[in-house]
Amino acid sequence: MSRSRSWKVREPRRTAPVAAVLAQPAAPAAPARRRTSLLRHPTIGWLAATGVATLAGLGVVLGLVRLGDAVPDDPGPPAVAPAPAYRAVYRVDDTAGAAPLVQTDVISVRRPGQVRVEHRDGAPPGGAVVSGSVVNRTERVTLPEGFKAFATPLTLALEPQVFSRPALSAAVAAGVAEERGGRSVLGQRCTTYLYRHSGSEALRPGDAQEHVESCVTPDGIMLREAVSVAGRQVRVAEATAVDRAPRFGPDEFATPGEIAATVSATERVTEGRPSGAALHATAPAGLRRDRQLTDARQEGDAPLMPFYLDSFTGGGEFAVVQQLMLRQTAISPWSADGGSRVALGDGRSGDVLYHTGFVEVQTTVGGFPVRVLASRLELALRMAGTLRA
DSSP: OOTTOOOBOOOOOOOOOOOOTTOOTTSOOOSOOOOOOOOOSTTHHHHHHTTOOOOOOOOOOOOEEOOGGGSOSOOOSOSSOOOSEEEEEEEEEEOSSSSOEEEEEEEEEETTTEEEEEEEESSTTOOSEEEEEEEOSSEEEEETTOOEEEOOHHHHHTOTTOOOHHHHHHHHHHTSSEEEEEEEETTEEEEEEEEBOOTTOOOBOOBTTBEEEEEEOTTSOEEEEEEEETTEEEEEEEEEEEESSOOOOTTTTOOOSOOOHHHHHHEEEEESOOTTOOOBOOOOTTOEEEEEEEEEEOOTTSOOEEEEEEEEEETTEEEEEEEESOTTOSSBSSOOTTOEEEEEETTEEEEEEEOSSOEEEEEEETTEEEEEEESSHHHHHHHHHHOBO
């Protein structure tokens, strides 16, 4: 689950017409305009430490998109299934600091719930691990310190190293990112997307001064990524090896040790559907219920806030429903900045936000704030449209 949740009162947002969010990704693109973004990447903290300023989000005026019966009854399978498992090695050239720095990133993924990230000294194959993380179904461990925390289905969905090609294509159709054509890396074709965002915020259009170019394969593997800040390219990561049939060892996604006492004091994860869970979600064909839990967490000096999570997986895809178990609250647990309004049927509406690895729909059901995160727009809309109190 994101540690950067913003608790604030919703403010009225201006509206203006936008492209229909369900436009087919394969439709011909409009004349290119440069779309830019900050990278949602583990090394962004390192960039900030070297003096690169955090970028303010560019305001996007988005309007109410009337979907009505366009919410899909059955989204069907994806055009290309995500790679179920892979290991990718990247050469990373950072020029943000006083001196150029060469590192190696090693990303190991077993969808839908296991990710290992290693940032290593030197060029590939790399030396010692200087930072990283391991996330599995229940825990997250930072490398090399071994600090251990809870993991939930949202933690896994928010991992910035895992991309969704359908989510990026939907972002292009919505006008918050731009497709910039294809290229070849390691003899493999990928499509380049330009976008801008800060931290875990939604994708936004940008300008030539601040942008990210990510080249992603049809099965969701990022092969090249370039970050520009203040009009200067400060980071390039390009794959030097990709293995779609890796042999993971038994400790690849292991998280030894105990949950830190400080974490246990501010977060409690309890498996199973709680009695206070008011919402019922219906998954489309191809997805099965994977996990139900309560995640009660403390933000600052506030009391523990209870969230119910219901997750579904299948075919490398995922959908996660998160409900704040407090009715008629005056505050929003999630920022909707950069989102567009959509009609979800039965008189309900919500906000759609686009990310590099998922699409998010925020709405209210029976007075409870709720959001759906899914690997595709169609899945997110379908799940949000079937929520009942």
